[in-house]
Amino acid sequence: MITLHDLLPPVLVHGALPTENPEITSIHMDSREVVSGGVFFCIEGYTVDGHEYAEQAVRNGACAVIAKYPLPLSVPVLVVRDTQKTMAIAASRFYQHPTGEMRLIGITGTNGKTTTSHLLEAVLKENAVQTGLIGTMYTKINEEIFETKNTTPESVTIQKIFRDMKDQDVDSCIMEVSSHALDLGRVRGCDFNTVVFTNLTKDHLDYHETMDKYRQAKSLLFSQLGNSYEGEEKTAVLNADDSASLFFEKVCPAPVLTYGIDEPADIRAENISMTPTGTSFTIVTPWGEESLSLSMAGKFSIYNALAAATAALSEGISLSTIVSALGKVKGVAGRFELVESEEEFAVIVDYAHTPDSLKNVLETAREMAAGSVYTVVGCGGNRDKTKRPEMAKIAVTLSDMSIFTADNPRDENPASIIDDMTIGLTNTNFKVIEDRREAIKYAIEHAEPGDLVLIAGKGHETYQIIKDEVFSFDDRKEAETAIKNKTHK
Ligand SMILES: CC(=O)N[C@H]1[C@@H](OP(=O)(O)OP(=O)(O)OC[C@H]2O[C@@H](n3ccc(=O)[nH]c3=O)[C@H](O)[C@@H]2O)O[C@H](CO)[C@@H](O)[C@@H]1O[C@H](C)C(=O)N[C@@H](C)C(=O)N[C@H](CCC(=O)O)C(=O)O
Numbered sequence: 300m301i302t303l304h305d306l307l308p309p310v311l312v313h314g315a316l317p318t319e320n321p322e323i324t325s326i327h328m329d330s331r332e333v334v335s336g337g338v339f340f341c342i343e344g345y346t347v348d349g350h351e352y353a354e355q356a357v358r359n360g361a362c363a364v365i366a367k368y369p370l371p372l373s374v375p376v377l378v379v380r381d382t383q384k385t386m387a388i389a390a391s392r393f394y395q396h397p398t399g400e401m402r403l404i405g406i407t408g409t410n411g412k413t414t415t416s417h418l419l420e421a422v423l424k425e426n427a428v429q430t431g432l433i434g435t436m437y438t439k440i441n442e443e444i445f446e447t448k449n450t451t452p453e454s455v456t457i458q459k460i461f462r463d464m465k466d467q468d469v470d471s472c473i474m475e476v477s478s479h480a481l482d483l484g485r486v487r488g489c490d491f492n493t494v495v496f497t498n499l500t501k502d503h504l505d506y507h508e509t510m511d512k513y514r515q516a517k518s519l520l521f522s523q524l525g526n527s528y529e530g531e532e533k534t535a536v537l538n539a540d541d542s543a544s545l546f547f548e549k550v551c552p553a554p555v556l557t558y559g560i561d562e563p564a565d566i567r568a569e570n571i572s573m574t575p576t577g578t579s580f581t582i583v584t585p586w587g588e589e590s591l592s593l594s595m596a597g598k599f600s601i602y603n604a605l606a607a608a609t610a611a612l613s614e615g616i617s618l619s620t621i622v623s624a625l626g627k628v629k630g631v632a633g634r635f636e637l638v639e640s641e642e643e644f645a646v647i648v649d650y651a652h653t654p655d656s657l658k659n660v661l662e663t664a665r666e667m668a669a670g671s672v673y674t675v676v677g678c679g680g681n682r683d684k685t686k687r688p689e690m691a692k693i694a695v696t697l698s699d700m701s702i703f704t705a706d707n708p709r710d711e712n713p714a715s716i717i718d719d720m721t722i723g724l725t726n727t728n729f730k731v732i733e734d735r736r737e738a739i740k741y742a743i744e745h746a747e748p749g750d751l752v753l754i755a756g757k758g759h760e761t762y763q764i765i766k767d768e769v770f771s772f773d774d775r776k777e778a779e780t781a782i783k784n785k786t787h788k
């Protein structure tokens with residue numbers, strides 16, 4: 300039984316705690332979801348201010364409200380400095396600190412989080428660890444999959460997920476930690492054991508404004524790690540080849556393990572050989588070295604494998620288990636995923652939606668293709684506009700033909716997004732086909748034996764968001780249909 304007084308450390312509450320101390324049945328940030336005995340946190344959002352909904356929350360049965368300033372309500376109002384961060388701490392207390400009872404591994408970085416988290420999941424499973432996973436594609440508890448809205452959901456949601464995981468005997472949870480989540484305090488109250496950094500390149504500047512602020516947000520995962528929590532060891536896993544790691548190491552109180560290819564690192568890939576369909580290398584660690592073959596192409600895949608391997612080593616897993624598990628992974632859905640076909644050209648669906656990821660996959664695609672490379676790509680609406688011209692420039696530079704199209708235009712006009720992409724482009728090897736289905740058809744219709752069609756930006760997504768509507772749309776299925784209907788001369 301948790302009471303209102305148990306929910307918040309008194310030091311966080313401005314003024315005396317109310318004399319009432321009701322039992323709490325649930326905690327909420329959405330007034331529409333409040334039930335009798337629930338506590339409502341007023342969050343100042345980007346669209347509306349949760350304080351405006353406090354009365355509705357009380358009407359729905361809230362027994363207390365947590366706010367930034369006093370509100371004239373019939374239930375106790377506890378005033379705190381930061382409702383969002385306080386909510387995260389309260390959520391952990393409400394669910395009785397589930398992350399203190401399990402291993403929690405957080406992965407942050409611009410690209411590679413989802414891939415690395417799946418690689419690490421495979422390694423932990425190989426070691427008979429019961430796993431949970433929270434990320435872009437879904438939340439997974441052992442083998443069961445649940446849909447979640449954000450890559451890193453709100454604190455009230457994640458703490459409940461952790462408790463559910465614990466109830467289902469999960470030993471280790473792997474969580475993608477987005478920069479938004481760090482900045483908005485969604486992961487306050489999480490007791491991380493190992494935290495991993497993939498890389499830092501341009502994205503989300505609509506939200507963070509500058510690369511410095513973006514890096515600062517990412518650094519919170521490392522600076523909040525702490526030295527120990529009830530005696531448990533903590534480790535930060537950093538990419539030695541990314542200069543942001545120097546900053547993260549400075550702000551991190553816990554020991555650091557580095558991985559890398561080009562710069563000196565604790566865990567290194569040496570004797571690298573890359574083929575169009577995979578990579579192999581020697582993984583060199585302070586605990587020995589072994590040969591590793593990956594069925595995932597590109598230098599970026601080696602980085603993801605090294606990040607997962609280093610996190611696994613810091614979790615106490617043997618190098619031989621790591622190598623055996625990584626060798627068995629076929630790939631991650633929507634990440635450099637080959638569309639099955641009888642055709643003599645390759646069609647690949649990938650989630651590259653940043654300049655750096657697009658460059659990486661196109662470089663890999665170029666090496667695979669004997670003939671021409673076609674790239675079908677767009678940029679998301681209501682998202683960082685600065686990446687649009689950069690992505691278009693990379694597409695035309697590294698492809699023979701680019702087809703610029705829509706990718707979740709959301710509230711924006713798809714044609715204006717494409718204008719932002721093509722503005723200033725002097726190259727002429729591109730076409731604009733706003734309708735994504737038609738764009739995919741065009742590329743596949745023109746592909747010849749030896750060519751490669753890269754369909755980038757949506758990966759595993761099964762929808763297209765236009766204004767407020769979410770339409771079913773899956774690049775892989777669209778590609779299959781286009782291949783089936785292709786006219787052969
Ligand atoms: C910028 C951002 O993160 N926005 C998140 C935020 O939305 P918001 O600020 O617009 O919320 P709001 O609508 O103004 O509402 C404010 C408060 O009033 C409450 N409210 C509202 C209406 C009502 O009737 N009653 C009520 O109580 C809301 O529940 C909320 O607590 O709070 C919502 C509720 O939790 C989130 O779903 C939403 O994420 C949106 C969907 C989003 O797109 N977020 C992106 C930017 C994001 O977080 N992305 C990252 C990274 C992705 C990546 O890796 O690339 C992620 O982790 O997903």
Ligand SMILES: Nc1ncnc2c1ncn2[C@@H]1O[C@H](COP(=O)(O)OP(=O)(O)OP(=O)(O)O)[C@@H](O)[C@H]1O
Pocket residue numbers: 408409410411412413414415435450475497498599600602603633634635649650651652655656657659660758
């Ligand atoms: N280590 C890496 N470095 C650069 N690019 C990568 C790396 N790993 C994957 N990519 C590219 O980035 C895309 C997205 O990869 P992934 O989904 O693993 O990243 P993410 O960090 O989870 O992205 P998001 O923030 O959108 O969830 C891939 O489809 C691939 O094109």
Ligand SMILES: N[C@H](CCC[C@H](N)C(=O)O)C(=O)O
Pocket residue numbers: 435450652678679680682706707756757760
């Ligand atoms: N997690 C990222 C994914 C972008 C994927 C792309 N398809 C888009 O919609 O912009 C975001 O929400 O910014």
Ligand SMILES: [Mg+2]
Pocket residue numbers: 412413434435436450475
């Ligand atoms: Mg992800």
